[in-house]
Amino acid sequence: MLQGGSHPLIDRHRADALALLEARGLPTRKVERYKYTDVGAMLEPDFGLNLSRLPLRFDPRSLYRCKVPGLGSTLHYVAGDMVEAPLEEDLLFVGPMTEFARRRPDMFSAYYNKVEGDSLAALNTMLVQDGLVIWVGKGHRAADLIQVVNLAVGSVPMMANRRQLIIMEEGAEASILSCNHSSTAQPHLATEVVEAFLGEGSRLQYYNVEDAAESASLLSTANFIQQGTSHLEYAAVTLSGGISRRTVNVSLEGEGADVAMSGLVVADGIQHVDNNLLVTHRAPGCHSDMLYKYVLDGSSTEAFAGKVLVCQGAQQTDSQQTNANLCVSPQAHMYTQPMLEIYADDVKCNHGSTVGQLDDAALFYMAQRGVGPEEGRLLLQQAFAWDVVLRIGLQPLRQRLMRMVEERFRHGTSACGDCGMCGVRKI
């Protein structure tokens, strides 16, 4: 059944993935990296799979007008795991994996499923039927922002197995925005694997915005492999959703590679967001920088684990990691774990982590000047969150996110556009 809507180059990995999954089993909370997220409970509901590749009953393009003003982005809709027809230029391809595998089988085979993942990645490899490939050829600069709109669809509980394969050849440049929305109130689960290869000197901006329903669950694994002097700017902004588990692994394999990672989580209700990051410095002279901030309200349970691993020989490593968390509700729980594992001596690594509240002195200062406690609190929360948003390189996106974050704090919803389809988190 799975092979019906897929491609032999994808199919040939299924047996190995199944064997790996059988050997290792799904991660339980006894596994260190999954301590705070109960994967078993996420997979428990009886989810359906769109094996027969039934088409959508609506046109997402007309319903979801996700274009960010001033960005000139190209929109690519992924409904469940169904990817639209490709956009193709000489040195650029954005489209279905099956199509790319047909046109460039050698290149596809060279990159697909090349990063060894854990059993959740294996589950995705075993079930995935199609995904999205973004290929940017040597020295090419993709002028427009590539915006991928992931939609959860279905009138019954559905599971979608999404996949993104990003190939940036030497000196290529691209910006990608991947956003998650729900068009259903039914419980839905997405497993997602992102494999990104950054060639020598390439530059990638990869942004992720999650604005999904409370009934949404996400199990995402992203692997970025960076060659020498490549640059990655990664940001993940979670404004609403149900249970999200995001694993991001960055491997700095060439000298002088550089990664800047940012994350913002605004959570309330019973939302659960678990960001688990690993940056591995394998080559000398690399730089990594992480800033993750959480604002916790309601009885949300949030987790952050960030590890910087410096291998032997990765001298002149420079690494910073910061995780700051704001607890605004007595029922909120924060688990944070910044880690360093270092096997080289000529390094400069530091991390910091805080859990705290709004500054009473600042609230008092504002109250003295006529800003009420409610407004004062909102302003301080926004200022706290904007530290992350301000690191986003694309100015129009930055402005849009600032607006969304403000709305999220003021009204509890974070409609990104004017189509009215978002902000349906409580449908």
Added chain:
Amino acid sequence: MPQSQDNALVRDIANRDYEYGFTTDIETEIIPRGLSEDVVRLISQKKGEPQWLLDFRLKAYRHWLTMEQPKWGHVDLPPIDYQAISYYADPRGRKRKDGPQEIDPELQKTFDKLGIPLNERLALSGVAVDAVMDSVSVKTTFKEKLAEKGIIFCSISEAVKDHPDLVRQYLGSVVPYRDNFFAALNSAVFSDGSFVYIPKGVRCPMELSTYFRINAINTGQFERTLIVCDDGGYVSYLEGCTAPMRDENQLHAAIVEIVVCQDAEVKYSTVQNWYPGDREGRGGVYNLVTKRGLLKGDRSKLSWTQVETGSAITWKYPSCVLKGDGSTAEFYSVAVTNNHQQADTGTKMVHLGRNTRSTIVSKGISAGRSQNSYRGLVRVAPNAEGSRNYSSCDSLLLGDTCGAHTFPYIDVNNDSSVVEHEATTSKISEDQLLYCNQRGIPPEEAVALIVNGYAKEVLNKLPMEFAVEAQKLLSVSLEGSVG
């Protein structure tokens, strides 16, 4: 100390090796190797223990049988053959029949060599000592003087006989036998250790100290220390340890339990200098210890200070449970690893009471091919309103074949507490080295100076007698790792 003298001291020490590696040739009564219920009964019988303590040991042993040796640490701990260890060694064995009052001159010599004053007349600056060799407490000094103030300071075996109610009330109350694999093992076979009771409102007039020594071959050391500081009391307690140089690994699985009542304060300092193994990583002690303090009363205070330079493998987390409102806990640690040593150490601060405060300062120094990890937990319970923690973990790397790791866990479950953690890892700054070299200080001395300066924040917390020893130890441990 003037600079030149200080440098001479460092140089002198840097040329020395592990100086406590000698063995004492003394008649020792050792029970046959192996562990079974009969062995547990035999230990209990040898120590003349009451039935309740034997029951406690047996419960622990039966529970231990259901457990597996943990593997989660960042240490490469080989499987230990628990049947190849002898669980009881009494260096006084043959002497006891004639009368236990006099110490065997050989033992006296051993402790003289270690610089431990067993003779009260010669004791400097009034430090009361409980000296423990292998499984038995050899001598406790100043007992009578302390008893005048109502302070009980004796070996735990004596305490079981003389103060059974106190021991029964508190033994296993902070570290239950089900706590972990090594705690269960210790609860089943623990031999000797110290017992301290500070009555209400009494400030202990002198430092109390226990000195542990493993001497016999193929034995393990399983001591148990219990400190109870009643309301408004104060005590400063020091612990030191050494072992002979042997090619086999020796197991040390101890438990330290501390109960701090209302307004009381306990300072616990350790200079851990078990034999670390040779340059090739042969031999050395496996130091797998459970240490925990319960800050039971309001406004109680507990401070752990540790200097860890010895042991082939150190795997321990001196912890604090801050139960009383407004209680304060501190953890200061310097862990030095060289050659093939491995250390996974840190602390746990569990905030349960309101307005509780904790501070963690950890300094790791790695050299040679060693691995040095800080692992810590700060947990703030939902009711621990207004709690505060500050943690700072720094690691210094000397050489490109060693490792320095930091694994902090922070769990916060309310909205009125503030937790801060920061960590840095770096090598010795070239600028500082150059500055020293320019002023005629050779590289090795400069490194020793910088390392001592780096660890000063923790060393300053040690009582004076230990601070000097700790400073010396730092230099010895890093010998040969520079230049």
